[in-house]
Amino acid sequence: MGPSIEVKGLSLRYGNDQILHPFNHQFDAGGCHVIMGPNGGGKTSLIRSVLGLTPFEGEISIHWPQGSSGKIGYVPQAAGFEASLPLTVMDFVLLNCSQRPLFGGVKRTDRAFALTQLERVGMADKAKRRMGQLSGGEQQRVLFAQALLDNPDLIVLDEPATGMDKDGLRYLDQLMMDLLSEGKTLLMVHHDIRAVRRLEQARVHVINRRLITSGHPDTVLAPENIENLFHPEEAA
Ligand SMILES: Nc1ncnc2c1ncn2[C@@H]1O[C@H](COP(=O)(O)OP(=O)(O)OP(=O)(O)O)[C@@H](O)[C@H]1O
Numbered sequence: 001m002g003p004s005i006e007v008k009g010l011s012l013r014y015g016n017d018q019i020l021h022p023f024n025h026q027f028d029a030g031g032c033h034v035i036m037g038p039n040g041g042g043k044t045s046l047i048r049s050v051l052g053l054t055p056f057e058g059e060i061s062i063h064w065p066q067g068s069s070g071k072i073g074y075v076p077q078a079a080g081f082e083a084s085l086p087l088t089v090m091d092f093v094l095l096n097c098s099q100r101p102l103f104g105g106v107k108r109t110d111r112a113f114a115l116t117q118l119e120r121v122g123m124a125d126k127a128k129r130r131m132g133q134l135s136g137g138e139q140q141r142v143l144f145a146q147a148l149l150d151n152p153d154l155i156v157l158d159e160p161a162t163g164m165d166k167d168g169l170r171y172l173d174q175l176m177m178d179l180l181s182e183g184k185t186l187l188m189v190h191h192d193i194r195a196v197r198r199l200e201q202a203r204v205h206v207i208n209r210r211l212i213t214s215g216h217p218d219t220v221l222a223p224e225n226i227e228n229l230f231h232p233e234e235a236a
Pocket residue numbers: 014019037038039040041042043044045046
């Protein structure tokens with residue numbers, strides 16, 4: 001079962017630039033939490049704070065239920081891989097094997113589990129390809145498979161749908177539904193309003209330097225609210 005995340009008086013600045021003004025919030029356990037908002041509003045900074053990758057002020061408490069793995073999977077934005085890099089899809093996924101000794105071999109069970117995760121994103125047939133030979137959307141799918149290797153109960157995703165074709169989006173939607181039915185908590189930054197409206201179970205949290213609003217996609221993303229939420233200076 002995934003954790004809840006409690007935010008108390010969270011604020012964040014880079015130098016003199018106040019990126020997030022203090023706010024309190026709760027992300028419920030087992031929920032599909034989608035962070036949206038205008039560019040530069042602080043969405044990535046927020047998820048990086050939850051991951052402990054960015055210094056912040058205030059408190060972020062992750063409440064793990066009994067029996068959960070206490071593990072977090074992170075799916076960053078695909079950074080692009082050099083085509084000549086001799087790193088296959090399988091090699092790359094196995095890099096995330098936390099039990100693996102640095103100079104040891106890979107256990108057959110690890111390889112089989114990695115292949116299962118690649119199947120979940122429709123990439124098992126490309127396990128022997130080089131990372132740099134994949135499209136951006138395919139690399140994103142592999143990053144997702146890699147994040148699942150440690151069986152995390154909290155999965156944090158930064159724009160998982162970027163560069164994905166229809167096939168990729170289908171796998172992504174299905175995988176997110178499966179993870180939610182397994183009780184995992186998902187926390188993601190997403191830009192695609194239409195895709196988020198399709199996520200029936202989602203809770204949308206709009207961030208623009210502070211928490212603006214939070215609720216079901218049908219309410220938060222109602223057509224009359226969009227302009228105000230995503231282009232506030234133009235709507236004013
Ligand atoms: N390490 C950093 N040092 C200084 N400024 C930063 C740093 N990281 C982000 N910023 C700035 O903080 C602001 C918020 O960035 P952030 O990436 O959190 O926003 P975002 O809502 O995710 O944006 P986008 O939708 O464009 O990805 C931006 O103005 C960005 O330039």
